[in-house]
Amino acid sequence: MTSVLVAVGAVTAIGAVLAALLEMAGKLFADYGDVTVDVNAGSRTLTVEGGGHLLGTLREQGIFIPSACGGRGSCGACKLKVTEGGGPVLPTETPYLSATERADGVRISCQVKVRSDVAIWIPEEIFAIRSWKATLAAIRILRPGMVELRWELPAGERIRFKAGQYAQLKTARYGKVKEEVFRSYSISSSPRDERAVEFIIERVEGGICSTWVCDHLQVGDTAEISGPYGDFVLSDTDREMIMIAAASGMSPIKSILHALEEQGSTRKATFFFSARNMGELFHLDLMKRFEETLPGFAFVPTLTRPPEPDASWPGKTGRVPALIAEMIGDRVKDAEAYLCGGAGLIDGCTAALWAMGMPNERIFYDKFE
Amino acid sequence: MSHGTLSALVILFAAVFTNNVVLSNFLGLCSFLSVSRAVTSSIGLGMAVTFVMTTTAGLNWLVYHHVLVPLGLVYLRFAVFIIVIAAFVQFVEMALERLAPALYFALGIFLPLITVNCAVLGVALFMIIRQYSFLESVAYGLGGGVGFLVAITVLASLRWRIRKSKVPPALQGAGIAVIMSGIMALGFVGLSGLITIN
Ligand SMILES: Cc1cc2nc3c(=O)[nH]c(=O)nc-3n(C[C@H](O)[C@H](O)[C@H](O)COP(=O)(O)OP(=O)(O)OC[C@H]3O[C@@H](n4cnc5c(N)ncnc54)[C@H](O)[C@@H]3O)c2cc1C
Numbered sequence: 388m389t390s391v392l393v394a395v396g397a398v399t400a401i402g403a404v405l406a407a408l409l410e411m412a413g414k415l416f417a418d419y420g421d422v423t424v425d426v427n428a429g430s431r432t433l434t435v436e437g438g439g440h441l442l443g444t445l446r447e448q449g450i451f452i453p454s455a456c457g458g459r460g461s462c463g464a465c466k467l468k469v470t471e472g473g474g475p476v477l478p479t480e481t482p483y484l485s486a487t488e489r490a491d492g493v494r495i496s497c498q499v500k501v502r503s504d505v506a507i508w509i510p511e512e513i514f515a516i517r518s519w520k521a522t523l524a525a526i527r528i529l530r531p532g533m534v535e536l537r538w539e540l541p542a543g544e545r546i547r548f549k550a551g552q553y554a555q556l557k558t559a560r561y562g563k564v565k566e567e568v569f570r571s572y573s574i575s576s577s578p579r580d581e582r583a584v585e586f587i588i589e590r591v592e593g594g595i596c597s598t599w600v601c602d603h604l605q606v607g608d609t610a611e612i613s614g615p616y617g618d619f620v621l622s623d624t625d626r627e628m629i630m631i632a633a634a635s636g637m638s639p640i641k642s643i644l645h646a647l648e649e650q651g652s653t654r655k656a657t658f659f660f661s662a663r664n665m666g667e668l669f670h671l672d673l674m675k676r677f678e679e680t681l682p683g684f685a686f687v688p689t690l691t692r693p694p695e696p697d698a699s700w701p702g703k704t705g706r707v708p709a710l711i712a713e714m715i716g717d718r719v720k721d722a723e724a725y726l727c728g729g730a731g732l733i734d735g736c737t738a739a740l741w742a743m744g745m746p747n748e749r750i751f752y753d754k755f756e
Numbered sequence: 757m758s759h760g761t762l763s764a765l766v767i768l769f770a771a772v773f774t775n776n777v778v779l780s781n782f783l784g785l786c787s788f789l790s791v792s793r794a795v796t797s798s799i800g801l802g803m804a805v806t807f808v809m810t811t812t813a814g815l816n817w818l819v820y821h822h823v824l825v826p827l828g829l830v831y832l833r834f835a836v837f838i839i840v841i842a843a844f845v846q847f848v849e850m851a852l853e854r855l856a857p858a859l860y861f862a863l864g865i866f867l868p869l870i871t872v873n874c875a876v877l878g879v880a881l882f883m884i885i886r887q888y889s890f891l892e893s894v895a896y897g898l899g900g901g902v903g904f905l906v907a908i909t910v911l912a913s914l915r916w917r918i919r920k921s922k923v924p925p926a927l928q929g930a931g932i933a934v935i936m937s938g939i940m941a942l943g944f945v946g947l948s949g950l951i952t953i954n
């Protein structure tokens with residue numbers, strides 16, 4: 388009996404001594420004190436607490452680096468240039484960096500630890516990214532499982548974004564959900580409307596943010612919104628545009644259409660909107676309005692599940708690539724494409740566009756995942 | 757030279773050449789095979805293993821003879837050695853990251869791999885079975901580590917040499933590496949008459 392106690396006691400004691408040593412070492416070594424971050428060769432100098440990751444450290448200082456995965460090192464969106472003090476590139480970063488980027492000092496900022504003074508370089512647009520405590524001014528059900536939200540910024544504040552960009556919404560804790568998460572949503576409203584942002588959000592079964600939005604949010608609630616992010620934006624060429632979306636993927640295209648309308652654009656543009664059945668369509672009146680105000684614009688909704696024979700569906704049926712071949716044909720080679728939605732739609736349609744002769748650099752897309 | 761130092765030197769050389777941990781005891785094979793894809797990381801891992809083996813051999817010797825033996829807990833050596841190795845590696849990783857960042861980036865990233873490297877535990881267990889003194893144990897740890905460094909660097913260089921060779925598809929990667937290690941082990945057997953340790 389005593390031998391058992393001695394054994395347990397001895398192992399526990401050895402473990403405890405080692406744990407205490409590690410704890411002390413942690414205190415001793417993990418405290419990096421204050422370090423300075425030099426931004427864009429002296430244009431700003433920040434004094435921050437060392438030891439954290441660059442992405443989070445900058446966020447605390449009000450500099451918002453795009454991060455679709457929220458800092459888990461799985462999206463590669465949080466790239467920035469570290470000119471001094473970043474240390475060598477880590478194995479967790481290499482999958483996202485090309486040889487030229489590595490030579491340029493580009494790093495994955497959610498992986499780089501701020502251990503000593505660092506110097507970084509970030510594009511001017513990033514400083515335009517800000518965060519606000521926005522108020523939900525309106526919530527509208529577009530169809531079952533699809534809502535449109537309007538978030539108003541605090542009085543006197545403005546957001547300047549380009550049509551097609553997205554913002555991030557931070558959820559609150561609700562019900563059984565004990566964590567706050569950041570999720571990205573394309574802005575669906577016009578870039579002229581700088582006092583607010585609108586989102587089109589689709590319910591995802593079991594989704595943390597979309598369930599919160601669809602079931603819990605009420606007009607008057609507030610939430611943190613940051614933006615604008617992303618380079619899915621309207622180009623300033625005159626090329627014919629092919630727009631492709633399904634479900635909430637309509638959101639950034641709607642913003643682009645608002646922008647074209649405000650420019651009085653006569654650019655030729657065809658918007659293929661894929662849905663399974665008539666019940667999945669929405670914003671039909673708005674699309675009709677765009678067809679009237681934009682001389683070059685056509686809205687082409689298509690149903691992929693054959694409609695009931697007795698349903699009066701005057702429109703197209705079938706998948707988008709076949710319709711592009713039928714309606715655009717050879718003009719695809721000189722056109723530009725804007726795709727938005729899930730991976731299936733985007734991968735299928737980009738492959739079809741390549742096959743029809745559209746070069747890669749004229750295919751713009753935002754994958755919602 | 758005193759008898760103690762001499763026997764320690766013999767043990768050191770034997771551990772590198774005739775009783776190589778990898779090639780005659782077949783320990784530490786997982787990192788041996790997976791990291792040997794590149795020569796530079798092989799050298800990094802080999803140095804990190806050498807450091808950890810040498811220091812933990814000494815530490816574990818002290819713990820064994822001054823804690824476990826007096827308390828009659830010799831049968832707990834497996835568990836205790838593993839805890840000591842894991843805690844020590846963790847400690848070194850933290851210290852390196854802070855105090856010698858350059859070294860941390862060269863060797864530190866391999867440290868977590870070493871915690872679960874059975875060659876490190878193997879060295880600690882062999883030194884007890886063979887009843888080494890403190891000095892001999894440290895020498896054995898150092899020799900074991902250098903032996904690992906030599907073996908993995910040689911294998912990595914061989915893999916680099918054959919990178920353009922036509923290996924049958926079924927043997928590509930780990931398959932051909934295991935065959936090459938086997939041939940290397942045979943080569944090392946040829947050295948076994950040189951020095952012997954018991
Ligand atoms: C640049 C960008 C723009 C985006 N714009 C929009 C937008 O305008 N409107 C919009 O509704 N969403 C948009 N998204 C997607 C959005 O960010 C969230 O991923 C989505 O709302 C699900 O979040 P959640 O918290 O509800 O679900 P989570 O709690 O993150 O996920 C729950 C489960 O659902 C799965 N899942 C996640 N997303 C989907 C999906 N889209 N379809 C099916 N299953 C899914 C997950 O794999 C997980 O298993 C965009 C994403 C990106 C990266």
Ligand code: FES
Binds near residue numbers: 463
């Ligand atoms: S935020 Fe996604 S990889 Fe850094």
